[in-house]
Amino acid sequence: MKKRSPAPAAGLRTPSWVGWLFVAPALAVYAVFVLRPIVLTFQYSLYRWDGIGPSTWAGLDNYVKVFTDPDLFDSILNAVKLIVFFSAIPVLLGLAIASTIRRIATSRLALVARTVLFLPQVIPLVAAGIAWSWLLSSNGLVNQVFSHLGLGGVTRAWLGDFSTALPAVGVIGAWVLLGLCTILLLAGLSKIDPAVYEAARMDGAGPLREFFSITVPSLRQEIGVCVTVTVIAALASFDIVFIATQGGPGNSTMVPGLEIYYLAFSERQVGMASALAVVLMVLVLACALPVQWLTKDRSS
Amino acid sequence: MIVGRREAWTGRLLLVLLMAITVMPFVSLFVTALHPSGSYPPGLEWPRDPHWGNFAEAFRAAHMGELLKSSTLIVLGVVPVSLLLGTLAGFAIGHLRMAGRNLAFLTFVLGLTLPFEGIITPLYYQVRDMGLLNTRWAIILPLIGLFMPFAVFWMRAHFVNMPEELSESARIDGANVWQLFWRVHVPLAMPALSSLGILLFLWTWNQFLLAIVLVDDPMKRTMSGALGAFQGQWGTDIPLLSAGSLLILAPTLVIFMIFQRRFVTALLQGSLKG
Numbered sequence: 001m002k003k004r005s006p007a008p009a010a011g012l013r014t015p016s017w018v019g020w021l022f023v024a025p026a027l028a029v030y031a032v033f034v035l036r037p038i039v040l041t042f043q044y045s046l047y048r049w050d051g052i053g054p055s056t057w058a059g060l061d062n063y064v065k066v067f068t069d070p071d072l073f074d075s076i077l078n079a080v081k082l083i084v085f086f087s088a089i090p091v092l093l094g095l096a097i098a099s100t101i102r103r104i105a106t107s108r109l110a111l112v113a114r115t116v117l118f119l120p121q122v123i124p125l126v127a128a129g130i131a132w133s134w135l136l137s138s139n140g141l142v143n144q145v146f147s148h149l150g151l152g153g154v155t156r157a158w159l160g161d162f163s164t165a166l167p168a169v170g171v172i173g174a175w176v177l178l179g180l181c182t183i184l185l186l187a188g189l190s191k192i193d194p195a196v197y198e199a200a201r202m203d204g205a206g207p208l209r210e211f212f213s214i215t216v217p218s219l220r221q222e223i224g225v226c227v228t229v230t231v232i233a234a235l236a237s238f239d240i241v242f243i244a245t246q247g248g249p250g251n252s253t254m255v256p257g258l259e260i261y262y263l264a265f266s267e268r269q270v271g272m273a274s275a276l277a278v279v280l281m282v283l284v285l286a287c288a289l290p291v292q293w294l295t296k297d298r299s300s
Numbered sequence: 301m302i303v304g305r306r307e308a309w310t311g312r313l314l315l316v317l318l319m320a321i322t323v324m325p326f327v328s329l330f331v332t333a334l335h336p337s338g339s340y341p342p343g344l345e346w347p348r349d350p351h352w353g354n355f356a357e358a359f360r361a362a363h364m365g366e367l368l369k370s371s372t373l374i375v376l377g378v379v380p381v382s383l384l385l386g387t388l389a390g391f392a393i394g395h396l397r398m399a400g401r402n403l404a405f406l407t408f409v410l411g412l413t414l415p416f417e418g419i420i421t422p423l424y425y426q427v428r429d430m431g432l433l434n435t436r437w438a439i440i441l442p443l444i445g446l447f448m449p450f451a452v453f454w455m456r457a458h459f460v461n462m463p464e465e466l467s468e469s470a471r472i473d474g475a476n477v478w479q480l481f482w483r484v485h486v487p488l489a490m491p492a493l494s495s496l497g498i499l500l501f502l503w504t505w506n507q508f509l510l511a512i513v514l515v516d517d518p519m520k521r522t523m524s525g526a527l528g529a530f531q532g533q534w535g536t537d538i539p540l541l542s543a544g545s546l547l548i549l550a551p552t553l554v555i556f557m558i559f560q561r562r563f564v565t566a567l568l569q570g571s572l573k574g
Binding site for chain 2: 014015016017018019020021022023025026027029030032033034035036037038040041044051097100101102103104107109110112113114115116117118119120121122123124125126127128130131132134135139140141144175178179180182183184187228232235236238239242243256257260261264265270273274277278280281284285288
């Protein structure tokens with residue numbers, strides 16, 4: 001942490017109201033287009049409303065429904081299951097990959113890789129969804145590979161099968177996020193003094209020991225960032241699911257974001273959509289805050 | 301060292317494999333796009349007679365020219381204003397440090413993790429009541445608001461580290477706050493500003509939810525939103541859909557290639573700070 005310079009002499013200090021004048025425009029658009037809608041979401045969630053006619057007071061009925069209606073609650077469960085693919089796989093695999101390629105992190109190949117692995121972050125998620133829908137279709141490359149490996153028995157329309165649709169959506173998310181995690185973690189690794197590794201090696205530590213005693217603890221902050229970003233991406237997923245499965249088959253890949261969209265704009269259940277939206281916002285905060293707190297770098 | 305060399309080779313192999321997996325969907329799209337329109341080609345197979353014309357046809361079918369214009373207009377509406385407002389607020393909170401700055405900062409940070417789906421319903425009715433539904437303003441104005449938490453957060457992080465002496469000497473020379481901001485601090489903030497600009501450009505260009513909810517006409521949407529409509533319309537014609545998808549993601553790819561280094565740094569810093 002850099003040392004902050006002391007406050008300037010009283011005569012030179014800008015009066016507070018000037019500061020607030022600088023903040024005012026940003027605060028105004030933020031209040032109108034974010035804060036007000038947040039408050040309204042809470043308000044809507046307490047009413048029964050079809051979006052056109054008069055609304056009637058519903059109290060907490062909508063919330064009760066979110067947690068008892070199997071269709072609604074399943075959407076939340078699906079989002080939680082997606083965390084395995086969007087978050088656990090990219091972070092763990094990213095850690096393994098980053099520590100394997102640590103030694104060649106400055107080579108030309110690694111520099112090229114840095115660019116290539118970022119591609120999924122740059123393209124619209126919609127395009128990723130379309131490309132993967134095709135790869136995972138019954139005629140797609142994934143099945144082609146399985147057939148070549150003599151596993152023709154497992155081939156199927158991965159996104160259209162009740163038992164594989166959700167994991168298949170998860171694979172798309174993992175593809176989008178793996179590169180980002182790997183590169184973030186690699187950047188963190190490059191900050192560790194190589195002497196620490198050499199000392200460990202002198203003491204006879206194997207690669208596994210090295211990984212758990214040096215790599216993981218030093219990367220605490222980066223791991224925290226990866227987990228936060230990917231967990232939010234899983235819970236708030238919309239684009240990929242919308243394009244790849246639209247929540248189907250049946251309800252097997254329905255996620256809260258998509259359910260909110262359907263409830264509010266197709267089924268005209270604005271109150272219910274808002275209750276689910278509140279639950280989603282709270283869920284995201286409840287996951288993001290502890291991770292931030294746990295991985296915060298307290299030494300600085 | 302033998303161990304070291306073997307490790308380096310495993311590393312290289314792993315990297316190449318990872319890159320192959322990353323690029324595979326693009327390759328598949330490309331190869332598929334060359335098959336005869338309306339056919340249902342198997343996975344990855346180079347066509348006997350590549351139909352390069354599919355790209356031209358998709359360009360027409362997707363009205364790419366109009367789409368590019370629409371997305372550009374939206375980006376021009378969102379990014380400069382967001383940069384300006386975010387910088388003004390970040391400067392006040394990080395550098396002027398007025399009383400109550402922590403409250404202001406906390407209010408913005410509150411919105412950092414907000415999923416857009418959380419507020420999309422009231423946003424729809426609000427935009428409708430403003431009479432902006434189905435115009436590009438329906439995407440531009442809410443996006444500026446939604447970008448404020450990150451923009452303010454980012455610019456504050458920059459201004460907090462600027463030495464106070466800088467401002468003091470300018471003030472002694474008789475500069476008022478406005479001049480201090482524009483003549484001293486904005487020029488120094490250019491690296492932070494350009495990274496932020498890149499991120500905001502990307503997030504605007506790829507914005508999907510706001511586009512499909514608030515604007516019915518695909519021609520007034522972002523690229524991403526239009527691609528959604530294109531899929532609905534041409535979803536059964538796989539080669540044409542693939543060609544269209546490639547065309548629609550081409551602009552971001554081109555810009556990414558040009559500003560490669562800046563992009564990667566911006567994204568890295570962006571996720572670290574966020």
